[in-house]
Amino acid sequence: MATEAEPAAGRTSAVRDWASGCLDEIVDDLAVLVDTETPSTDPVLLAAGAAVLTGWVLETWTGSTATTLGAGPGAVLQVDAPGSRDGTVVLLGHLDTVFEAGTVAARPFTVTDGVARGPGVFDMKAGLVVGVYAVAALDALGVARPSVRLLVNADEEVGSLGSRSSLVDAAAGAEAVLVLEPGAVAGTVKTARKGVGLWTVTATGVGAHAGLDPEAGASAVHALAALTSYLAGLADPAAGTTVNVGVLTGGTRPNVVADHARMEIDVRARTDAEAARVTAALAAWRPADPRVRIEIAGGWNRPPWSTPAPGMVARAEAVLASLGVAVDPREVGGASDGNILAAAGLPVLDGLGASGGGAHAEHEHVVVADLPVRIALLAGLIAPDGS
Ligand SMILES: [Zn+2]
Structure with a gap:
């Protein structure tokens, strides 16, 4: 007017x-x-x-x-x-x-x-x-x-x-x-x-000699490497959902099956539904080797x-x-x-x-x-x- x-x-x-x-x-x-x-x-x-x-x-x-x-x-x-x-x-x-x-x-x-x-x-x-x-x-x-x-x-x-x-x-x-x-x-x-979700995942495996006794070991590094691929698959650029494994560390030496590893993840989502989808998918993930224990800490810092x-x-x-x-x-x-x-x-x-x-x-x-x-x-x- x-x-x-x-x-x-x-x-x-x-x-x-x-x-x-x-x-x-x-x-x-x-x-x-x-x-x-x-x-x-x-x-x-x-x-x-x-x-x-x-x-x-x-x-x-x-x-x-x-x-x-x-x-x-x-x-x-x-x-x-x-x-x-x-x-x-x-x-x-x-x-x-x-x-x-x-x-x-x-x-x-x-x-x-x-x-x-x-x-x-x-x-x-x-x-x-x-x-x-x-x-x-x-x-x-x-x-x-x-x-x-x-x-x-x-x-x-x-x-x-x-x-x-x-x-x-x-x-x-x-x-x-x-x-x-x-x-x-x-x-x-x-x-x-977008909302921001931040998680830290720690994996605890079983250490062993990589050459003499590999079957005795359960690699925490291999587990979190698999989780990295799994997380990359959760991204949905069309929906605005991104997943970034920004930090990934673990192990001690090449000839030792790693008994520990750790990652930090940054997830961005445009909607509550997408935020919930990624949260649920992360919670549902299990390592292929059941001897590897994982602990997931974190959540949506801002929705x-x-x-x-x-x-x-x-x-x-x-x-x-x-x-x-x-x-x-x-x-x-x-x-x-x-x-x-x-x-x-x-x-x-x-x-x-x-x-x-x-x-x-x-x-x-x-x-x-x-x-x-x-x-x-x-x-x-x-x-x-x-x-
Ligand atoms: Zn500012």
Whole structure:
């Protein structure tokens, strides 16, 4: 309806223009976050990083309050910015990065030719910046919005095992969960993510001399080699199911029948049905030689997320259209904590952080000029009916 679409379009471009007007400040804030190292594996640096993040959000969001849910590696920072109408939108992010301490000293935050680089800049320090500035923009422009609850964990890159229950509890009842994981281009939204299953299989066989007494042995290595072929056969590329035996070790010497072997498996599935099929097939497998004992540990670290919240992609498309940017919905193989909250029944849209590329790699980067568009997109999703 033109009567509603036009003010909305004006609002969206006002947010973009507001963000463009303070782009230097936005980049300065991003620099501080990137240069504050937060490896998933370093509790001291994570605590210091959480303090920096908390101070910055509280200062930027007038009237907001912060609390910490849980403790230790699973601690979740929650910042609430009360809104001018009922309802709560959750912004979901993570503070941790895959880069070890000392990476910043080797390659600190830089901006060259409009491209920002530095450890964690894309995944997802710039996403946190997009989230914080989207709310700041709405408030600076006096746009009505629901309450916003920012949830930031620090164990996302290592599976969110300690934080997931806090995330689910704190997001309960949200009208939308907007995930600040990176996008690719200015119009990217992520509408589905495969689930990730992780298993470790250990095999215990019977050692023996490979030449003198081979029948006395039962090879754990041969058993897991057979399992590797079996697992490869479970993949179904057309259905989106992949199976990767990423680690396979065992045995001691060529002339010894191996009495031990171990493998680590990564399975990706687009649907719950496929996840269940692979899980059941793995559980049903038995070694050909019954003297080999196997132990299987693991499961679905994040379940498949295949259904974006109804209407949210259309909403993103409308917001972007008012900026002259085409929406670019993507289904991806990597999971995020959006999978966990979608499985909890919440309406999720993901990939709303910065545009750029190279996640988890040295060439990780963010396109600075797109940040105002990404901020405007997120603001339009937070306050679809704001005026
Ligand atoms: Zn991430």
